[in-house]
Amino acid sequence: IAPRLSAEARLEQLVAATSRVIANAEALGRDSSVALCERALAQAWLGRKPEALKDVQRAAQLQPQSDEVLRCRAELYFILGRFRDSETDFARLIARGADQADNLLGHGLASLYLHKAAAAQADFRTVAAKAEGEAERLRGAVWYRLAGGADNLSLPAADDAGLGWLDEAAKMFGGAVEPEHMLSRAARNLLSGMDGRLVESYYYAGRYFLSKNEALKARVYFQRAVDKRLLDNIYHVAAQHELVR
DSSP states (O other): OOOOOOHHHHHHHHHHHHHHHHHHHHHTTOOOHHHHHHHHHHHHHTTOHHHHHHHHHHHHHHOTTOHHHHHHHHHHHHHTTOHHHHHHHHHHHHHTTOOOHHHHHHHHHHHHHTTOHHHHHHHHHHHHHHOSSHHHHHHHHHHHHHTTOOSOOOOOOOSSGGGHHHHHHHHHHTTSSOHHHHHHHHTTTOSOTTOHHHHHHHHHHHHHHHHTTOHHHHHHHHHHHHHTOOTTOHHHHHHHHHHHO
16 A cells, blocks of 8 residues: 655645646646646645745736636635735625635635634524535534624534534534543544544634633644644644734
8 A cells, every 4th residue: 555645745746737737738828727726725835925826826817707716816815824815805706606615614714813703703604504515514603603603503413423523513612512522522433643634623622722711722732733734724724823823
């Protein structure tokens, strides 16, 4: 069995592959915006801010009306900590009718990092109530509670046993269970310690302790999320932002 590639190695491969696609497209006079967006995100996850911005700006020049490019730029701005720009681009997407759960979550997350709790809660509540996928609905509920939402928000228990830990995360932010309960549920039946579920659960634990003004405990869990080195995981990125703050 071939060894699992590290996140850095996977992203370096993506940079190399998309660079070839971009070069070929430009040599033939074809649109390279999709590949430019893919490379921009990979560069951002690798911490290469100037290269990432150059790529996404070029993609936006090529396809200024593309929802896909706008979504890419909104996500990239969040990775780079440009929360106001991220919020603006996600808002443009939603105004165009691209109000899918991932765009609402993205807008809500950018709003939350701008300390706009009410706006974030509105986005997350919509996702919790209307998203098509069960995982998205549950995450909407978790984020709604995380953002301070306290009015009645009832969701059925997770049908998928693998998502039950998200129920626990929502209950944790509602004060019904302790972080250890959510963390132990998240760690069940993992095939690898690198599972993104751990990164996400560590991030939630960090935010819980932050809400309780227990900064040292919060830092421990944010650091655990970052130490998993899942560079292209949004919770890795969000945990990095917390450590910086």
